[in-house]
Amino acid sequence: MNFSYFNPTHLYFEQNCVAAHPEAFRGWGRRALLVTGRHSARANGSLDAVCQVLESQGISWSLFDQTIPNPTLASVRQGIAFLKEEQANFVIGIGGGSPMDTAKAIAFLACQDLPDAAVFDSRQYQDKVLPLLMVPTTAGTGSEVTPYAVLMNEAAHSKSSISTPWLYPRAAFLDPQYTWNVGLATTRWTAIDALSHSVEGILSQKGDPMITALALDGIRAFGQCREALLSGKFTPETRERLLYASLLGGLVLAHTSTTVVHAMGYSLTYYKEIPHGRANGLCLGGYMELVQKTHPQPVDAIREALGLPDLAAFREFLDRLLGEREPVTEEEILLFSQEASGRRNIPNSLVPPTPEQVAAIYREGFRRP
Amino acid sequence: MNFSYFNPTHLYFEQNCVAAHPEAFRGWGRRALLVTGRHSARANGSLDAVCQVLESQGISWSLFDQTIPNPTLASVRQGIAFLKEEQANFVIGIGGGSPMDTAKAIAFLACQDLPDAAVFDSRQYQDKVLPLLMVPTTAGTGSEVTPYAVLMNEAAHSKSSISTPWLYPRAAFLDPQYTWNVGLATTRWTAIDALSHSVEGILSQKGDPMITALALDGIRAFGQCREALLSGKFTPETRERLLYASLLGGLVLAHTSTTVVHAMGYSLTYYKEIPHGRANGLCLGGYMELVQKTHPQPVDAIREALGLPDLAAFREFLDRLLGEREPVTEEEILLFSQEASGRRNIPNSLVPPTPEQVAAIYREGFRRP
Numbered sequence: 001m002n003f004s005y006f007n008p009t010h011l012y013f014e015q016n017c018v019a020a021h022p023e024a025f026r027g028w029g030r031r032a033l034l035v036t037g038r039h040s041a042r043a044n045g046s047l048d049a050v051c052q053v054l055e056s057q058g059i060s061w062s063l064f065d066q067t068i069p070n071p072t073l074a075s076v077r078q079g080i081a082f083l084k085e086e087q088a089n090f091v092i093g094i095g096g097g098s099p100m101d102t103a104k105a106i107a108f109l110a111c112q113d114l115p116d117a118a119v120f121d122s123r124q125y126q127d128k129v130l131p132l133l134m135v136p137t138t139a140g141t142g143s144e145v146t147p148y149a150v151l152m153n154e155a156a157h158s159k160s161s162i163s164t165p166w167l168y169p170r171a172a173f174l175d176p177q178y179t180w181n182v183g184l185a186t187t188r189w190t191a192i193d194a195l196s197h198s199v200e201g202i203l204s205q206k207g208d209p210m211i212t213a214l215a216l217d218g219i220r221a222f223g224q225c226r227e228a229l230l231s232g233k234f235t236p237e238t239r240e241r242l243l244y245a246s247l248l249g250g251l252v253l254a255h256t257s258t259t260v261v262h263a264m265g266y267s268l269t270y271y272k273e274i275p276h277g278r279a280n281g282l283c284l285g286g287y288m289e290l291v292q293k294t295h296p297q298p299v300d301a302i303r304e305a306l307g308l309p310d311l312a313a314f315r316e317f318l319d320r321l322l323g324e325r326e327p328v329t330e331e332e333i334l335l336f337s338q339e340a341s342g343r344r345n346i347p348n349s350l351v352p353p354t355p356e357q358v359a360a361i362y363r364e365g366f367r368r369p
Numbered sequence: 370m371n372f373s374y375f376n377p378t379h380l381y382f383e384q385n386c387v388a389a390h391p392e393a394f395r396g397w398g399r400r401a402l403l404v405t406g407r408h409s410a411r412a413n414g415s416l417d418a419v420c421q422v423l424e425s426q427g428i429s430w431s432l433f434d435q436t437i438p439n440p441t442l443a444s445v446r447q448g449i450a451f452l453k454e455e456q457a458n459f460v461i462g463i464g465g466g467s468p469m470d471t472a473k474a475i476a477f478l479a480c481q482d483l484p485d486a487a488v489f490d491s492r493q494y495q496d497k498v499l500p501l502l503m504v505p506t507t508a509g510t511g512s513e514v515t516p517y518a519v520l521m522n523e524a525a526h527s528k529s530s531i532s533t534p535w536l537y538p539r540a541a542f543l544d545p546q547y548t549w550n551v552g553l554a555t556t557r558w559t560a561i562d563a564l565s566h567s568v569e570g571i572l573s574q575k576g577d578p579m580i581t582a583l584a585l586d587g588i589r590a591f592g593q594c595r596e597a598l599l600s601g602k603f604t605p606e607t608r609e610r611l612l613y614a615s616l617l618g619g620l621v622l623a624h625t626s627t628t629v630v631h632a633m634g635y636s637l638t639y640y641k642e643i644p645h646g647r648a649n650g651l652c653l654g655g656y657m658e659l660v661q662k663t664h665p666q667p668v669d670a671i672r673e674a675l676g677l678p679d680l681a682a683f684r685e686f687l688d689r690l691l692g693e694r695e696p697v698t699e700e701e702i703l704l705f706s707q708e709a710s711g712r713r714n715i716p717n718s719l720v721p722p723t724p725e726q727v728a729a730i731y732r733e734g735f736r737r738p
Contacts, residue, residue: 001382001545001609008377013370176370209613213586217578240370244578 003208007254009134009145010171013247017173018049018135024171025053028131029089032061035079035103041065041094044178046135050092062086064106067099070159070269070276072152073116079106083130090131093169096190097141097150097276100134104149104167107132120153120160129166137178139242140190140277142197142250144172148257157339158266159276168254174247176240184232185275188321191229191242193277195222196284197249201256202298203291203350211255212301218248219305226307230320259349261287264358266343267336272326281322285315286361291351298350325366333362372577376623378503378514379540382616386542387418387504393540394422397500398458401430404448404472410434410463413547415504419461431455433475436468439528439638439645441521442485448475459500462538465559466510466519466645469503473518473536476501489522489529498535506547508611509559509646511566511619513541517626526708527635528645537623543616545609553601554644557690560598560611562646564591565653566618570625571667572660572719580624581670587617588674595676599689628718630656633727635712636705641695650691654684655730660720667719694735702731 012021032054034047041047047063054061064082068075083091083106093103109119111128118124134144143149147167153160182190198215201207207215222245228238265279274282292299292311299311308314337359346352353361381390401423403416410416416432423430433451437444452460452475462472478488480497487493503513512518516536522529551559567584570576576584591614597607634648643651661668661680668680677683706728715721722730 001613002384003380003382005380005382006378009375011372011374013372013374015371209586209590210583210617213582213617214579217582221578244370248579248582 001209003210005210005255006165007145007168007251009169011145011174011247012171013174013244015175015177017175018046018053021173022053022057025059025133026057028133028170030059031086031088032059033079033083033086033088033091033106034061034063034094035067035091035106036063036065036094036099037067037096038065040096040137041099044137044181046094046137046175046178050094050135062088067095067102069098070152071098071102071105073119076102076105076109076151080110083110090133092133092135094135094137096136096138097143100136100141100143101149101151103134104132104143104169105151105162108149108162108164108167120162122164125164125166127166132167132169134169134172135178136172136174136243136246138182138186138190139179139239139246140193142194142246142253144169144174145247145250146254152270157270158343159269174243176236176243179239179243180236187234187242188229189275189277189281190246191222191225191277192281192284192321194242194246194249195219196261196277196280197253197258198245199284199288199302200259200261201252202302203287204256204259205348205350206256207298207350211252212298214248215252216301216305218245218252219302221245221248223306223308226317230317257348258345259287260340260346260353260358263343263345264336264340264362267340271332271336272328274326278322281318282325282365283361285318286364287349287353288314290353290357290361294351325368328362328366333359336362370578372579374579374624375534376514376537376620378538380514380543380616381540382543382613384544384546386544387415387422390542391422391426393542394428394502395426397502397539399428400455400457401428402448402452402455402457402460402475403430403432403463404436404460404475405432405434405463405468406436406465407434409465409506410468413506413550415463415506415544415547419463419504431457436464436471438467439521440467440471440474442488445471445474445478445520449479452479459502461502461504463504463506465505465507466512469505469510469512470518470520472503473501473512473538474520474531477518477531477533477536489531491533494533494535496535501536501538503538503541504547505541505543505612505615507551507555507559508548508608508615509562511563511615511622513538513543514616514619515623521639526639527712528638543612545605545612548608548612549605556603556611557598558644558646558650559615560591560594560646561650561653561690563611563615563618564588565630565646565649566622566627567614568653568657568671569628569630570621571671572656573625573628574717574719575625576667576719580621581667583617584621585670585674587614587621588671590614590617592675592677595686599686626717627714628656629709629715629722629727632712632714633705633709633731636709640701640705641697643695647691650687651694651734652730654687655733656718656722657683659722659726659730663720694737697731697735702728705731
């Protein structure tokens with residue numbers, strides 16, 4: 001046993017937790033920058049709840065609702081300019097992964113003096129950040145508890161992470177209500193993303209007993225939602241479980257970071273605009289099968305937590321969930337394999353695959369069920 | 370699901386973790402106060418390791434080795450006077466629960482202006498503390514990750530806690546080597562204490578899914594050491610598992626605090642000088658049986674994690690471990706029951722027992738096997 005652990009984010013998991021914990025919004029600054037997407041934070045009530053609690057505490061706010069899906073550095077720079085104009089001194093991210101990652105990047109890069117080319121180079125970071133609070137409204141990214149902000153990285157043909165402990169949010173407010181009306185596709189792909197974080201954490205070089213205990217509980221919660229994910233019929237209880245699975249996936253991810261599954265998924269999102277969680281789902285089963293050959297025990301623990309009799313049953317479940325696959329050419333697969341094989345998540349895999357094995361996992365993932 | 374979670378302590382669990390993480394000792398101050406007991410920190414190598422790493426970082430230190438078992442406020446005041454004389458600006462606790470709790474109380478009370486009568490009244494606390502680092506050398510208390518410092522409280526005929534998030538240590542260095550030569554009795558009683566933290570966490574009003582996942586993993590680790598605890602033959606692996614069980618018990622305790630088991634144990638330590646963990650052990654089985662009558666599910670999960678077929682088998686194991694009981698009179702039992710029933714851990718119990726039920730648990734605990 002040889003591990004470390006650190007996660008300073010204060011978690012609140014509860015219906016109406018924003019309104020219930022006004023004290024948690026105090027002490028960070030006099031003016032908040034609220035970072036959201038265009039619509040959902042308004043529609044699901046999260047933006048209103050945050051504005052009300054801020055007003056009740058005499059804290060003013062400015063709204064930056066220009067977040068784009070798969071945020072770019074340019075969109076973050078735009079947010080920083082707005083933050084400075086508005087003289088906000090802390091940042092609240094409200095939404096899915098894109099608004100939260102944008103909020104984190106704004107809060108951090110606003111305090112740094114980094115040219116674009118140095119943004120992903122942690123050796124150049126200074127120990128400064130604006131306080132960050134997070135209100136997730138999808139169940140998948142786990143960004144509310146991680147030290148990462150993931151942005152599109154044109155130079156790397158991929159997504160890349162700003163990664164520093166200064167990105168840990170001070171607090172995260174997880175209210176399952178905000179996820180009740182998330183559409184079916186987004187619910188499925190974000191759920192797979194959450195599952196993938198927990199599975200990859202166990203099947204990474206940085207897995208350890210404590211993180212495995214958390215990951216297996218997240219996988220267990222996902223497992224209890226399998227039928228709902230297939231049927232598309234969600235109760236408040238399944239929504240709550242998916243948010244819980246996402247939170248635990250985030251805690252795992254914060255500690256272990258990701259493996260070949262995310263490395264491979266990034267190419268699919270960059271080149272083919274396949275949503276992040278779905279992209280991971282296309283690669284997850286193949287990686288688990290690869291690991292099982294030499295490390296059956298952890299794969300078996302995952303399978304058991306999912307409540308499934310064998311790995312084949314999991315792959316069948318994934319096949320049904322992913323449905324019809326995008327068309328992909330052998331040329332694309334070779335390009336993606338080459339690029340994915342150079343990413344730093346590969347050596348973090350418990351079983352780092354060769355480029356040929358990466359290509360085989362891609363091929364199999366795109367085979368129609 | 371309705372919970373919060375916060376634990377900002379940076380954990381290092383690893384053989385030689387003190388030497389391996391010199392960076393974790395930097396940035397807290399120029400002079401450390403090292404708080405230890407008289408002997409064990411010298412004998413097990415932990416004091417040397419800390420001194421060496423401090424010297425390598427150019428940090429000076431002063432040694433306060435006057436910690437007493439079951440520390441009192443007077444002993445803490447003595448430590449504060451020494452800290453001020455020596456102009457130390459951060460505190461490192463090295464040892465079992467008593468040195469760690471003394472270190473925590475010194476670091477906190479040195480920054481407060483509290484008369485003795487107000488020490489346990491959190492409404493009077495100011496938001497100030499000296500940075501705290503912890504090096505546990507027994508596997509039980511979990512104090513290295515909790516926001517509590519437990520001191521004898523003569524006025525309450527009990528132990529009482531200073532309880533404030535400011536007591537969370539900045540970092541904890543868990544090196545199983547330091548526990549290798551802990552004596553059999555201390556190993557047993559501290560292990561029961563660790564088990565009790567996890568069991569009580571699940572069987573408390575504040576139990577939640579995330580904390581239960583951690584607690585069950587701690588209980589599982591304890592369960593793997595049952596034979597070693599009975600035989601008194603420990604390998605490096607069982608020592609490591611016991612330290613892991615203690616860590617997880619501490620994380621649970623930090624979140625849920627304790628229940629009737631600790632409330633009852635405190636009287637046994639105060640009046641009969643029964644070691645803290647053993648005192649809890651005398652009451653633990655009876656509380657689990659009481660809970661099982663109305664809440665069989667969580668008790669069953671605990672039993673399963675222990676690797677035992679039923680609760681009777683657990684009680685038999687505890688009986689063997691506790692061995693011959695101290696003599697106790699019916700008069701004492703009635704006094705202890707009355708005092709324990711007034712403590713604030715009682716309403717935190719998942720099933721808060723009546724004073725009569727408390728007395729029955731005491732009686733049964735002292736019945737010779």
